[in-house]
Amino acid sequence: MDDFLDDGIMGAGFTLEQILTDAVTSPYLDDSYYDLLRQDMAEWEAMGQPLSEAERASHEALILQENWLLDRRAYEKWLHLYSARCLYWIPAADGLPAPEVADPQHQVTIAFDDRRRLGDRIVWLRTGVASAQIPVSHTAHLSSGFVRVPTVREGEVKIRSSFLCHEIRAGHPVQVLSGWMGHVLVEEEGSWKIGRKLVCLLDAGRAHHNLTFLV
Amino acid sequence: MTRYQSIPTGLDGLVEEGRVHRSLYTDRAIFEREMTHLFGGTWTYLAHESELPEPDDFVQRRLGLRRVIVTRDGEGRLHGLLNRCTHRGATVCRQAEGKAKRFTCPYHNWSFANSGELRSVPLPRGYGPSFDRAKLGLGKIRVESYRGFVFGTLNQSLPPLQDHYGTALSILDEWLDRWPGAEIKLRRRTHRLICNGNWKLIYDNAADGYHPGFSHASLLRMRKARYGGGVDMQWTLGDVDAGLQTVADARNGCTFIDQRAEIARYWDQAAPMPGEEAYAAQIRARYPEVAERALDVVVGSGMNLNIFPNLLVIGNQLQVIEPLDVDRTDLIWYATALEAPNLPPEVNTLRMRLQEDFPSFGEPDDLANFEECQAGLSIPEMDWVHVGRHMDTGAEYDGPRGLTTGPVSDELPMRVFWTEWLKRMQSDDEMRAL
Ligand code: FES
Ligand SMILES: [Fe+2]
Numbered sequence: 001m002d003d004f005l006d007d008g009i010m011g012a013g014f015t016l017e018q019i020l021t022d023a024v025t026s027p028y029l030d031d032s033y034y035d036l037l038r039q040d041m042a043e044w045e046a047m048g049q050p051l052s053e054a055e056r057a058s059h060e061a062l063i064l065q066e067n068w069l070l071d072r073r074a075y076e077k078w079l080h081l082y083s084a085r086c087l088y089w090i091p092a093a094d095g096l097p098a099p100e101v102a103d104p105q106h107q108v109t110i111a112f113d114d115r116r117r118l119g120d121r122i123v124w125l126r127t128g129v130a131s132a133q134i135p136v137s138h139t140a141h142l143s144s145g146f147v148r149v150p151t152v153r154e155g156e157v158k159i160r161s162s163f164l165c166h167e168i169r170a171g172h173p174v175q176v177l178s179g180w181m182g183h184v185l186v187e188e189e190g191s192w193k194i195g196r197k198l199v200c201l202l203d204a205g206r207a208h209h210n211l212t213f214l215v
Numbered sequence: 216m217t218r219y220q221s222i223p224t225g226l227d228g229l230v231e232e233g234r235v236h237r238s239l240y241t242d243r244a245i246f247e248r249e250m251t252h253l254f255g256g257t258w259t260y261l262a263h264e265s266e267l268p269e270p271d272d273f274v275q276r277r278l279g280l281r282r283v284i285v286t287r288d289g290e291g292r293l294h295g296l297l298n299r300c301t302h303r304g305a306t307v308c309r310q311a312e313g314k315a316k317r318f319t320c321p322y323h324n325w326s327f328a329n330s331g332e333l334r335s336v337p338l339p340r341g342y343g344p345s346f347d348r349a350k351l352g353l354g355k356i357r358v359e360s361y362r363g364f365v366f367g368t369l370n371q372s373l374p375p376l377q378d379h380y381g382t383a384l385s386i387l388d389e390w391l392d393r394w395p396g397a398e399i400k401l402r403r404r405t406h407r408l409i410c411n412g413n414w415k416l417i418y419d420n421a422a423d424g425y426h427p428g429f430s431h432a433s434l435l436r437m438r439k440a441r442y443g444g445g446v447d448m449q450w451t452l453g454d455v456d457a458g459l460q461t462v463a464d465a466r467n468g469c470t471f472i473d474q475r476a477e478i479a480r481y482w483d484q485a486a487p488m489p490g491e492e493a494y495a496a497q498i499r500a501r502y503p504e505v506a507e508r509a510l511d512v513v514v515g516s517g518m519n520l521n522i523f524p525n526l527l528v529i530g531n532q533l534q535v536i537e538p539l540d541v542d543r544t545d546l547i548w549y550a551t552a553l554e555a556p557n558l559p560p561e562v563n564t565l566r567m568r569l570q571e572d573f574p575s576f577g578e579p580d581d582l583a584n585f586e587e588c589q590a591g592l593s594i595p596e597m598d599w600v601h602v603g604r605h606m607d608t609g610a611e612y613d614g615p616r617g618l619t620t621g622p623v624s625d626e627l628p629m630r631v632f633w634t635e636w637l638k639r640m641q642s643d644d645e646m647r648a649l
Pocket of ligand 1: 300301302303304305320321322323324325
């Protein structure tokens with residue numbers, strides 16, 4: 001499969017060797033970062049505006065590229081879409097989780113990956129010996145309803161969308177995840193990166209069978 | 216061929232010294248008996264008091280397959296109620312948790328106090344002299360609580376909780392007393408994992424010191440590749456029996472893995488957690504006197520204490536086994552926080568992050584293996600499951616507290632489990648609601 005993943009077709013990416021030594025400490029998730037997440041949660045509630053042509057070309061395209069790389073299991077390239085101080089967060093509470101039930105500073109989540117833990121996750125998936133990923137999961141992401149949500153934070157763009165994600169592992173029934181996502185995009189070294197990704201599952205409060213793939 | 220065979224003529228011959236029959240994991244008739252004779256047939260974990268701290272709080276749980284409500288009445292007393300209207304059987308409570316002085320059945324509005332008594336029925340003139348309201352309260356479970364852990368049973372002949380599980384509860388004391396004066400608080404969000412396997416595969420594993428170096432190869436390899444040696448769980452590699460971990464029989468089906476002797480410094484051997492450097496620096500700067508001890512209680516206890524049949528106290532988590540069918544189980548991981556006036560609150564931010572680690576990188580591999588056990592055990596021509604490791608090597612001894620103790624890969628815990636299992640399944644103790 002790796003043959004298909006050269007930079008020319010699918011964009012720049014890391015190698016697994018680079019990820020091994022990428023971000024092996026976790027210095028940036030501090031009180032002010034958690035404050036930022038509470039502010040995000042309040043802002044996601046607002047009414048959004050459909051994207052302009054220019055926003056579609058940069059922001060929607062970035063999220064669709066993320067979906068494509070995940071569906072191709074091109075995790076090393078996928079990580080390249082993320083900023084240096086990024087977060088991938090799946091609350092363990094339904095809907096638009098209220099702060100008192102979903103504040104990650106006080107609650108566990110389904111996933112709360114800073115850049116280091118994302119690296120761990122990719123290396124873990126690539127060990128080839130994770131029984132939960134033998135056989136591996138394949139996904140098909142479908143996103144729609146992209147809107148830009150206003151934010152007071154300079155230099156950041158908030159994009160909300162709805163998603164469906166089908167997952168299949170040979171020998172197991174199809175799992176369907178759905179809900180909404182929030183992407184906070186930031187500019188880094190002259191291009192847009194994903195600074196924070198929030199995945200709110202419709203059934204986040206229920207039991208799941210094997211969420212060891214990336215949503 | 217049917218998938219589930221009916222029960223053999225009894226349980227005789229299914230549990231032998233060192234091996235048990237596969238039907239114990241696959242037979243639905245056995246499963247149904249477990250749901251009355253084990254779950255509710257013995258003291259069974261229901262809830263933690265920190266989940267219902269105030270008067271009139273309640274949580275809805277399962278006791279085996281029974282839907283039950285654990286409540287606090289207006290005076291703060293705990294009750295266990297069967298969630299079943301005494302009129303025509305509907306559940307009276309449909310919420311997972313909340314606050315209620317009364318449970319009013321939505322079907323015909325019979326209304327019950329949160330201590331169970333029937334308080335009112337609509338159009339009461341429809342009932343004549345034979346209608347005895349005092350006999351129509353909700354079914355009540357016998358409940359007792361130990362240091363916040365609420366257990367229930369429908370077996371009226373069992374000794375009190377503290378006598379029955381005295382040994383396990385004394386080990387629980389050590390788990391609870393890592394920071395003197397601190398209280399455990401359950402945080403409301405959980406990891407809820409579905410396993411398409413029999414519930415006992417999970418209990419079997421909870422004191423299985425043989426599997427980690429193999430079943431958790433993905434976690435161990437990832438850690439080594441990213442961080443080198445030294446981080447957590449390195450003691451599970453190689454000849455674990457030459458190491459310092461032990462397993463013990465904690466009596467009446469309870470089992471215990473003690474890893475503490477392998478841990479020189481908890482904080483140094485922690486799994487990586489988001490925010491680690493930021494909060495370690497903040498804790499050291501703000502609370503220099505207690506900082507190092509506080510960082511140590513971020514990290515799991517190094518104890519796996521399993522309280523028969525459904526509570527697994529592992530690391531900083533409480534895992535609760537909820538059987539749903541003979542081949543389907545929910546495993547619920549309740550995260551715990553530790554609260555004390557002199558304990559930095561930042562400790563709990565790190566504890567939340569650390570308690571996401573194993574459900575992400577460890578438990579899923581075990582669950583996959585349990586499901587594959589279930590698949591293998593469905594083969595009718597292969598009868599036995601081997602549980603004889605260290606049974607006759609002379610490695611077991613009388614250890615701390617006078618408990619039978621063995622090297623960590625000893626399958627003693629499984630044999631302990633099956634002994635209690637058989638005793639409960641063969642018991643003719645009467646199960647009765649109060
Ligand atoms: S079934 Fe509950 S009031 Fe009729
Ligand atoms: Fe395990």
